[in-house]
Structure formats: C-alpha cells, structure tokens
Amino acid sequence: MIDVAIPLFLVVCGIAVLLVKDLMSSIMIFSVYSLLIAIEWVRLNAIDVAITEAAVGAGISTVLFMIILSRTKSVEECKKSISIPALLVAVGVAGVLLYGSVDLPNLRDPNIAPSTHVSPYYLENAYKQTGQENAVAAILASYRGYDTLGETTVVATAAFCLILLLRGRRHTNKDLKKYEDTSINKCTVKGVGIKPTKTSPPGSEQDKDIIKKTVTKFLMPFIQLFGLYVIVHGELGPGGGFQGGVVLGVSIIVYSLVFGFKEAQQRMSVKAKDLLVSSGVLIYGGIGVLALFFGGNYLQYNVLLPDPKFASIIGILGIEIGVGITVAAVMITLFYETVRIDANG
C-alpha cells in the first residue's frame, strides 16, 4: 500500500511543481515532494539517504529557493506551455528507458548482481575491518572514502564559487530598465493572494516575534547538540558528518531567520566561516596524507595507530568531523552569500 501510494504522490507532486505558475507555491510543493521522497527512502531502508534528504531537500534547498525568490520575482509568466522539441526529447529518453528496463531484473530480488557481487563483502567485513556498525558509514568513510573526499570538495567548491561570484561583485547594470514594466501578459494566478510588504513596521516587531524568538532560543542548543550527535553517531546508525553538518548549519540559518541577519553574523562571522570551509576539507585530506607517513596508502586509516580497528574508528571519526565542519560552514555560506548580495552590490 505505502509502496504504491508514495511513488504515486511523488508523481503528482512532480507534475504539479511544473504546472503551478506561482513560484512560491511551486517551491512549497517541491518541499513536500522532498518529504515524500524521504518517506520513500525510509521505506526502502535507506536511512542515511533519508536523513540527508531531510536536511538537504526539505531544508536547505527550500530555504535557498525562498531566498532567491525574494531577490527575483515570484510569478512565472504565462506562455504557450507545450514545447514540441522538449517533448520529443523527453519522449525519446522515456523510450530508451522503457526499452532498457525490459530486461532489468526485478526489484527486491535478492539474487541481482548488486546484492551478490561487491556489497556482501562490505556487509561481512565492515565491522571487522573498520569498526563501523553502520555499513553505509564504513563504505562512505573508508572503502569509498576517496569519493567522500571528492564529495566534500564539491561542497567546498560550491561555497568558493558562490563567494567568487557574489562577494563584492561590482559591475551591475545600474540604469537597468526592468523588464517587468514593459512585459505584459502576466498570468492571473489564484495563488498569489499575498503581496509581500517590503518593510515591516518597526515598532511592532518585538511583540510579533516573541514566540518565535523564545522557542528558537530554547531550541538552539538542542539543535546544535543534535547536530554534533548526528556527526558522531554515524558509526552506529544513520547520520554522519554530512548530515550533522547540515543540521549545524541549519541552526545558524534558523537563528538568522528569527533574529535577523545581522544578529546571526555576530554569532558566526563571515571570516570565521570562510576559514572553516577550508579547514574541514584540510582535516579530511590531512588525515589521508598522515596515513602516507605511517606507511599506508592514501586514506588508509588503519595504519595510524597500532590497533588497526581502533585506528580506523579514530580515522573515520576524524574525517566525519572534517566533513561536518566543512558542510556546516558551506551551508552557512550558501545562506550568507545569497542573502548578502545587495549589501555589497
């Protein structure tokens, strides 16, 4: 039942996302889409993926979309909506996929190649060799630790890219004639009942936000503690550096959403955050290099200490922390840089 319904919901949301003209609604539907897909992950027992999806899909990317929306405009303009070439390409791709899935093995079949060839080795040896109860964490951090280094670098790259693009960007078309004025043909969308007011009345702020602020203040330490817990707990259950890092990052974002951007910057300055982005990856890469000096291959943790299993646990913990630092810092960067644009422009 649940296995049939959730994917169906997914399809409904996926199509609705594209059909809705109001961008904010679209983003909201997309956030529900993320929630649905997370349920699907849980249902498929992919707990680590689920926790990541929760943090990223429903959380960070929704916030990012909203920020960007606040910088642009929120209504998609009405167009003739069917594009024939796009349709052809899409149908072509669907055709190829259908053609290819004819002789794919049945799902959930325990005898398919992925379940019989490489992964049984991980399941058998993960605990013995790396000391990780969570096989996902063992693969992520050790067997395919190099991929994860790459993944962390991707995140750091995104942060650097944002900084490169946004910080102190000078040339703007100042006397730009907004296209909005001349464009006609705006769709009348039912959904847009609300016109965002650009400034809120200053006096009332305190009273209005009191619940939000109190709750957040109360929650903040828990969120951060929980983030740390997720980072460290990766060894035993779902979670790890990446998920924990996102949670830590989210805590600052929540803080900023509630207490204001300036306030948040006092808690976590831009400079410190820049430094953290780099240092996380450095910790990760550094542990790898350290292994070289102990005579192992790159990222071979078990040479670091006399007891290979313990060494492995320590090594993996180290890199999880590295990942956590970088990811947290990058999440904050994404938020800060996109929010800050006008401050510099």
Place this chain on the structure above:
Amino acid sequence: MVELLAKYNYWIVIILLTTGLYGVMARQNLIKKIIALNVFQTAVLLFYVSMSKIEGGTAPVLIKGAKQIIYDNPLPQVLMLTAIVVGISTTAVALTFVTLIYREYGTIEEDQILELNKHND
C-alpha cells in the same frame, strides 16, 4: 499485482525523469527550470535506492549477535548520498546565477533574456 510491483519503481523513475527533463527544457522561467532539474535528479536517486532494497532485508546497520539477517545493499545508498550533495551544490550555484541574471537583466524569463541579448549585441 506482485509482478507489477516488481518493476513498479522503474516506471515511477521513468515518469519522474521524463517529467523533470521536459520541465527543464520547456519551461522558460529560470527558477522553474532548476526545480525541474531537481525533480530530474531525484528520479535517478530513486532508481539507485530502489535497487538497494532486498526482499526481507533490513537497514544495513549491524545487529550484533544475530545471525542470518539479510541486510539491504549499502553501496547504492552511499553513492546517492554523494549524488544528493552534488545536487544541492549544483542547485546553489544555479540559483546564484539566477539572482545575478535578474540583477543584470531584470527578468528571469528565458525568452525575454534572449531578446535583451539580441538588442544588446
């Protein structure tokens, strides 16, 4: 019913992937394109994670002391963790482009941008 379900997720993957791809190419709005791109990417995630599930399997976290437990395949999950991270990074960079484009052009509709480019050149 069972046989339909055996490949059910494949069909869902195909529908989502096609929807996303169509959206990316057909929509004019730059933000909408990115959302569609995300839908497109999640379809692939679903494909991978679907293949990690084994009938009667449990999450790939060791249950100490128990024997004869079927665990799900952890490897696709690991791969998809990476893919999700890559996805969010791409989305972030793409959204940055959108804001910058809006600042330079005053619009985020592709056809209007093309028109502005034509006037400028």
Place this chain on the structure above:
Amino acid sequence: MEIIESARPVYAILVSLLAVVFIGISGKYPNLREMWTMLAAVLKFGLVVSMLPIILAGKVIEYHVTTVLPGLDIAFRVDSLGMTLALTASFLWIITSVYAIGYMRSLDEHAQTRFFMCFALALSAVMGAAFSANVFTLFVFYEIITVTTFGLVAHEETSEAIKGARRYLTYLMGTSIFFFLPAMFLTYNYAGTLDFASQGILAGKASYTIISIIFVLYIAGIAKAGMMPFHAWLPSAMVAPTPVSALLHAVAVVKVGVFTVVRILLFVFGIDLLSEIGLGTYLAYFASFTIITASILALKQDNLKLRLAYSTVSQLSYIVLAVALLTPSGITSSIIHITIHAFGKITLFFVAGAIFVATGKKYISQMDGIGRRMPFTMAAFTVGAFSMIAIPPFGGFVSKWYLILGTVEAHMLPIMVVLVASTLLNAAYFLPIIYSAFFKELPTDEVEGLREAPPMVVVPLVITALGTLTLFFWPSLLLDLARMVVSLVM
C-alpha cells in the same frame, strides 16, 4: 650506387634560413642586410657546387633528419635530378640578389627587410624541394614555398597586389591540399612508402584505375607547374616586384613545380608503369594543349610581364611534355630545359624590370625604339627571346633538339606539329617586341640618348644572357646530369 651520409644538403638549406635571421636583425642597416643576402647566396652556391663532384661520380648523398610519423620522414637525398635544380636556383640567386638590390634601391621600395627575408626563406625551401628524398618532404617544402612567396607577391600591399596574392595562394594551396595531399595519401596507402625510387614505387601495388586516379590527382595537385586549367595564378602573381617574378616565377616556384612533376612521374610511378598504362601519352597531349593555348594567350598581352608569364606557362609545359614522352631524349630534354628556360626567362624578366626602373614603362606598346636608349638591355632581351624560340646558337635550341628527338623516339608525330606551331607562336610574340625596340622610332616626346638602368640592374641581365649562350656551347655538365637521370630511371 654508392650512398654517402652527409648533412651538406641540410647546410645548403640552413644557410639561407640563418640568413633570414640575420637579415631580420640588421633590418636598419641596408648595407649590412644586403651583405648577408649576398653572403648566403654565395655560400649556398658553394655548398651546392661542393656536392657536384660527388654526384657526378655517380654517388648519392643522403641525410635523414627526422621521422614525423612512421612512413613520413623528413629526409634529403641529393641526386642528379635534384642537383640540376639546386645548381640552377642557387646560381641564379646570386645574380638575382644583385639585381634585386639594384632594383629595390632604385625604386626605393618599402619593407625591403621583409622582402629579403621572404626571398631567402623561399630559396631555402627550393633547396629543400630539390633535395627531398620522399614525397612528404617534397610536399612540405612545396607548401613552404607557397607560403613564403605569398609575402613576396603581396609585397606592394595595394589592393591589386593583395587580390593577386590571394588568388595565387588559393590556387597553389587549394590544389595542393585538394589533389596533391590525397594523392600522396593514396600513394602511401597503396605503396606503403613515400620514398622516391628510381623504378617507381607504385608498380604492381594497385589496380590501373587507382593508379590513374592517383596520377590525375598529382598532375592536378601540382599547380606550380602551370598546367592548364590551373595556370591562372601565374599571370596574377605578376603584381610582384620584378626580381620576384624573375627568380621565383621564372625559376624557383615554377621550376619546383615542373621538377615535382618530373620527380613524381619518374620516381613515384616509374617509366615502365607509365608506359604500360599509357598515361604518358595522355599527359603529353594535355601538355601540348597548354603549350598552344598559352602561346596564343601570350600574343594578346600588352603588358610585358604578363606576356612573359604566359610564355612561361607554355614553356613549362614543354618540360612536362618532354618528360611525358618517357624516352631517353625526352627526359634529357625536360631536365636541361629546366635550366635553360630558367636562364632565358630570367633574362627576359630582368629586362622587363630594367625597363621599368629606367623608364617606368610596363607595356609593350610603349616600348617603341627603346633599344636605342637601352642597347645592352635590349640585346640581352634578344638573346633571351631567341633562346625561347630555340634559335641557335642559344640554349633553347639544345633542349628543343632533344625534345624533337624524343618525339621521334616515342613515335608521336602529332606532337611534332605542336612543337612547330608553338615555335612559330613563340616567334610571333617575341619578334615584334625586338623589332619595335630596335627599328621603330622613339615616341616624339622622348629624348634620344643612352639611359640604361643602374649597373646593378644591367650587369646581372647581361650575365644571364651570356649564360644562355654558354649553355649552347658547353651544355656538357647539364647533359651529364640529365644522362645520369636517364640511366637511373630507364
């Protein structure tokens, strides 16, 4: 045959390349610059001559520079055929250098440094082509000549010059890329090698159809030989300064063209193969067509240089015709005609330049009575023209004699008719010039009296005219070289 490994051919090429550098550096000091040119010219000639005894002794000099690709080598090989071209070109370079210095200075031309640099570069490439040991090396130098002479043709930088230069480049580059390159490619593909061999390399390697295709591609690809229909670049190249027309478009470029034809015909296809398929005959008739048509076109030209250009087109086809006969005398004729025509035509061009320097006249119709003012010049012109027509005792007679022998050997009497007709046509477009130069009155507005061009212009043309005479009386060196080629390939 004895093979000697020696880098001397490379030095002969490098001399002028080095000169390019020095000329470029000393661009601000004309005298120093010209000294480099002269020095290089003399040195080069010396180097070439130093190889002559070895060649005459029946030996061959080889030098392998590098392998670009397996099967594609840059390698040199000096044999009697290459020696003929190298000797001619390097000797005439000395004389042309003197002439060019005189010419350029008296006209106070611009960009002389670039001019001399390109000139030296082109000469290096001519040497390279003459000494090539395989089709690839030959092709490379062939292309280098095209590119470097482009700068010379476009020298004036007027729109006319640039237009002419573009046409020049289009024809030469276009045909070589579209026909020569595929032909070379097919040769490699079928023969498995590109090295010249005295009996040809294609025999028995491919079907007649394919060999015929390759043959046509080669002939079409070597536009420098001026065969119709790819001859139009030559008249348009006449926008260049006269020393360029003289050396390059009477000697270096076009001679490399016909040299390439001879080389390819004899050393890639081989006489046996060609006569087996009968391709020589077709080529001979084809060349005859060019000979006659070009002569007729020459008749119509009033611009002296253009008339000379069409004459060149026609004379080049003599060489092609001669080799296409595939008989000993024919081949001999074609080889010695390379040199003999060079001496004759360079004289004529020198004269055209001298007239331009002295009087600024370009058109034949303006040249009435000019022989009285420039007797030496016009005497040299007469010598050159007689050599072209093949009147004894001038060089042209020797080569035409062998050519006629060749047609007899090949039993191709129709060709004989062509030769007679073309000789008459030659006479028809040269004699009126001589007649009007010496026997018509000067235009009334011009004063009588000697007014030759500067000595640096006149002396070279007298020397080349004398050379034409010499070649009639002492052709033995040339004939020896030619006979060696014949004995090699027959």
Place this chain on the structure above:
Amino acid sequence: MIKHLPALLIVIPLLAAIITPIIGRIHWVLSWYTVTITTFISFVISLSLLQTVLLQGDISYWMGGWQPPWGIEYAIDNLNVYVMIIVSFMALAGAIYSKNNINVEIDEARKPFFYSVYLLFVTGLMGMVVTGDIFNIYVFLEITSLSGYALIAIGKKRQALVGAYNYLIMGTIGATFFLLGIGYLYLMTGTLNIADLAARLPEFYQTKAIFTAFTFLVVGLCIKLALFPMHFWMPNVYTHAPSAVSAVMAATGAKVAAYAIIRVMFTVFEPEFYTLAPFNIQPILLILAVAAILAGSIMALAQTDIKKMLAYSSVGQIGYIVLGISLMSVNGMIGSLIHLLNHAMMKGALFFVVGAVVYRTGLTSIENFRGLGKKMPLSMAAFTIAALSMTGVPLTVGFVSKWYLAVASIEIGMWWLVPVILLSSLLTAIYFWRIIDAVWFKPALGEESHGHEHDDHQKPKSNDAPASMLIPTLTVAMLCLVFGVFAYAPVSLAEKAAVILLK
C-alpha cells in the same frame, strides 16, 4: 613516497586549492604562486608517472589500501598518462597566463577565490583522468563542472551569466545521464570498478539494459563534450568566459570528456560489444562526427566575433576526435588521441592570443585584428602557427592527426571521409585566413583614414602582451610545431594506448 605519486597527483592540487583562499588573504599573488607551483608539481608527477608506465607497465593504486573492486582504484596506463600530461601542462600554462589576464575580469579581493576555483577545475579534470572507478569519474566530473560554471560566470559581460546558466543546465543533465548509465551498469553487474566492469560485462552485451546504459553514458559525456548537435551551450560559454578560462577550458575540458568517452567505449565496453549490441552504434557516431566537422566549420565561417569563431571551430575539431573514435580502428584511435593533444595545444594558443588582444585592446571582433601584426608581432606569430596547425599544414601537429584519420578511413573502406576532412580543412583555412590576412596585410583600423595627419602616431609601436602571457602562448604555439616535426613521440604513446584499447 614514489609509490604514492598517483594519489599525490590529485591530492596535492586538491588540498592546495582548499588552502589557496586562506593564503590569498595575505596577498593575492601568493595564491597565484600556489596555483602555478601546484600545477607544475602535477605536471612533473605526471611526467614521472609516464616514465613509470613506460618502464614498468600499468600502475594500480588502491585508495585507502582497499583492494578493488571494493575500494577505489587509480589505474594508470598509457592512455590516461597521456591525457594527464596534456591536462596538467595546459593547466600550468593557463595558470601562468592568468596572472595578468584575469585583471580584466575580477578585482584583487576575489582573485584568491578565482585561483582556488581554477585549481579545483583542473584537479577535477585530472581526477577524472586517473581514476579507475566509474563512479569516481562522476564525482570529479561534478567538481570540474561546478567550478567551470563559476569560472565562466565571472566573464565581464552579462551574457556570460546566461551562458554559464545554460551550461549548468546542460552539464547537469549530461552528468545525470552519466549517473543513470552507471546505475544501469551497476544494476546488471554489481560493480563500479572499471576493470571489474570490463570483466563482468561481456555476458550482458546483448541485453537491452546494457545498451541503454551505454547510450546514457555516451550521450551524457557527449553533452559535456559538446558534440554536435549537443553543442549549443558551448559558443556562448567560450565567447563570454574570461580568456584564460576559455583557453584552459577549450584545451582541457573537452579533452577530458573525450577521454572519458574513449574510456567508456573501449575499456568499460570492449570492441566486441559493437558487434553484439542490439543496434549498430558506429554509423550513428560517424554521422554525428561528420556533421560536427562540417557544421562547425561552416558556422565558424559566419562569425564576426573571434571568440565565437573559435568556439564553433571547436565544434568541428571535436567532430574530428569523435570521428577517430567512431572508426574503431587503431589508426583512427591514434588520430583521435593525437587530435586531443593537437587541439589542446592549438586552441589553447589561439585563445591565449585572443586573450592578449582583449587585454591590450578590449575588443574581440575580427575587424579589430587588422594591423595587429605590427603591434603584437609575437602574439600574432603564435596565432599564425596555431592557425596553420588547425588547418592541418604539414610539419604542424594538426597534419599528423588528420593524416591518421584519413589513413584509418581508407583502411576501413570509408574513402568518402577523406574529401570531408579535406573540405573542412579548406573551410578552416578560409576562416583563419580572414584573420591572418587582416593581421599581417591590412592597416590597423582608423589608421588608413586619418593616419597621415598624425605622422608621429603613424609608426605602430610594438606593444605586445606582458611576458606572463606571452611565454605560455609562445611555448604552446611552438609545441604545435615541435610535435608536428617530432610527431613520433606522441604517436608512439598514442599507438600503445590505441592498441591496448582495441585489442
């Protein structure tokens, strides 16, 4: 440490890229030094790896000490060490070149980040090249892609942003296709290691699923490669990106995508796949390649902006690379591999020169090149050499690859490809000739009309690019000649690689 060189090859630049922004806080020049030194180290390491491969055979390095297929393997053979050297060398040249050139695009405060992202870009490329794990290719592909998007977007004009955005969309679709293809492979074989895949795949060659996997892998990479008709994102990207970035991207990005295609087509899948597969793949690729060659050349003819012209010319050149691949013969593969080198050198040199011109004059229209031969003689000499090489004149490296391509097409009986190659060479010659003609034989703009009035300005002063730009430009241009004359070295390496690929 010697045995860890494969890892250090990637790890050193990767960590250096991360440190760069921190170092750059002191002074931006330090970040430039970091990048230059690191790329140099990578270049040296790849040379030493070449030596090892030549002397001792292929290298396999196990990341984390885990044996493949369980861990990630770095598998280095003739093919990737060859590509590696191209990439690291061009990265070094680009780094040196960017020192002054990038002033045009960004201010000092952001330079450290530029260098960091630049280094990440090349690291990603190098990572793609050395890895022996197909998923690892995807990860590094994303590193380069992301950094590539940002590098493009810093271009001065606002069109750069739109170009970068479109590239991002196309790039992500391509990468996702690639990921999907990996998914199919994994589902059928259960492994991600390339060698293991190659061993386990043959029994599935006839299945539809594997054919689909192949399609998605290749199409995904072709989008990255900008193979016609999937090229439309590229011209805008190359046109509006900063010149240093266009140069490095044209010289390395497309090369690595082509490498990945070769890897997938001939290592993951083996040649016999093409006889067993349900559809015949060769003609499709062949037609695409020919279409790319012709369309690229023709479109290049129509351009008035030089960067756009170079971009379209890249479309054609990529066609050559794919043509060699699609011939599926040793000589074709050699042609393709040599063209990789070839195109890296000459496109690099051309974009370098254009960058120098932009640096001096700020303009990119072809008109603007008039008379530059006197103002920037050395740069223009480099331009001319590279253009000759692009046309395929003998003694330049461009000739070598075309020669092999022609040999290969005759070999397998497709003689009609030879005229195609010739025709496109001719078109190439025409569109480059316009520029060379303008450079050397036309007076500079404006000089002809009122030049005589200002006699003291009449004499064009030589004002060539600064040395930091000139040195890499000239080096790369000279290499076009060097490899054209001594082509034996790269050819022998390429031949070894080709023979192994097509065994």
Place this chain on the structure above:
Amino acid sequence: MFNMFEVATFTIILSAVLILYRLVVGPFVFNRILAVNFFGTKTVVIMLLVGFMYGRPDMFIDIAFVYVLINFTAVLAFLKYVESGRFDN
C-alpha cells in the same frame, strides 16, 4: 493480516491525499504553507511507523528528529518571505 502499524499508515496516507489536494490546488499561499507544515508532521509519523514496522525504531527516530527540525526551518523561511519578502533584515 494487517497489524496496527499498517492500519495507521493507511489512515495517514488517506489523509495525506486530502492535504495533497490543498497543496496542489491552493488557492492561497497560506493553504499551501499549512499543507507543507501538516505534511511534515505526517512524514514524521509515517517514518516512525515504518520504523516500528521494520522492527528497528531506534534507527528511525534520529531521522524523525531531523525532520521535525527541518520542517520547522522550511516553514520559517516561507513565513519570513510572506511577512517581509526579504531575508537580510
């Protein structure tokens, strides 16, 4: 046959259909915000239920925690946008 968890899941999914309707059809932004919030809550419950169904609730509680948190953030972002239309204040 059906155990308690499955019945509960079934009911929740049924109600999810209703929410989904509001989410897609709107008509107002507030309808959708509520729907998102509502859906987040349901997600958490479903996750826990799935966890019990699979017999390893300990694994799933962590995920549920993250969801609670994250959904809070998303809704905050929506509200902030609706309230002031910007994030830098």
